Amino acid sequence: MEQQQIDLFVHHIGELITMAGEAGAHTGSRMADVPVVKGGAVAIRDGVIVAAGPEADVRAQIAGLPVAQELDARGRLVTPGLVDPHTHLVHGGSREHELAMKLQGATYLEILAQGGGILSTVRATRSATEDELYAKAKRSLDTLLLQGVTTCEAKSGYGLTLEDELKQLQVTKRLNEAHPVELVSTFMGAHMVPEEYKGRSADYVKLVIHEMLPEVKRLGLAEFCDVFCEHGVFSPEESEEILAAAKALGFGVKIHADEIEPLGGAELAGKLGCISAEHLLAATDAGFEAMRDAGVIAVCLPATSFNLRLKQHARARRMIELGLAVALSTDYNPGSSPTESIQLVMTLGCLNLGLTPEEVLTAVTVNAAHAIGRGDRVGSLVPGKQADLVIFDAANLAYVPYHFGINHVDTVVKGGKIVVRDGRLAY
């Protein structure tokens, strides 16, 4: 009976972390509840997990079935494929010249106010062809995959005209069709008011609401809509107007909230029922409570505060104490966080946010999956879910954030297929 065969059997796993547990994101103290199976195995058929757990149990479950391919984990650590829930993957150019400005003391908002920052990436993105953007984003996606990321969110927001936003979103669509990393697309036309609308933000908000959102919807190019709610960018009132319009069209909504100034973005996320709110360095306890009560996931971006040389970090311990679900992400973008290293983010999650390795793993698997609406399919190794897993060249979980600044990934399986082997692309 051919349909009964096991396509891939991963065995001899030293420590298997399945992230199995109750349905939904793991909130509060549940984030630390991360059981480890010593001596585990995973059986996969048709790209889906058939069984995962102690090797003897899995072998008993699949006894008598032919196994097409075996993968020996050689006593190492296996986790679910990592999920990066917040990236600005598709963009033109780079901004290394901002490093010197930062070293001379210029802040993120000062660079932006001088027409640099996001606006300089907008110029580079507008002048790039779709194929150029594709080639650059593909290299980054390969790097993310080599880091163990199997599912990733990608925002637009460097086009800021209908045509250029669609160009970015088309690249995401094409990459999603061609690359093993599964992409979740977010429209972020409200990332910045473009130069040609300077002083006329109300007109730009109208363009986003009346032209961009309906067209993105009509073309089916994004599942979520995000807004940068920040002093000098979009006000809470403008953010609410845009996100309410997006919701009415059927988009899920997200918000870059209280990154630099406490404008009430977290409270707005709760009010609108956003799936996630991002950054949150300046968010208040009242904001956290509003998020918790509405089930909004807090996406913390510790590589961003590291790269912006901020003294302040997102209060992730307080979020957990108040019962929120925290996710972590690279925030990969050419300005505030030019890195695809989710493993560096794991280290910073421990060292700068005070999370334990167990909480960090929850934050980059199951909670990250829920932050982008994929919690039912990815983020944990349980029967029926997609077979996305990582073999780390490490004996235990803590070793990964502890030995920082290098890549520990040996093998990545996406949808039951080996796509990274011996730390190299194999798809």
Ligand SMILES: N=CN[C@@H](CCC(=O)O)C(=O)O
């Ligand atoms: N904060 C706003 N947007 C991005 C940064 C984009 C950029 O600097 O190009 C972020 O999430 O960090």
Ligand SMILES: [Zn+2]
């Ligand atoms: Zn962002």
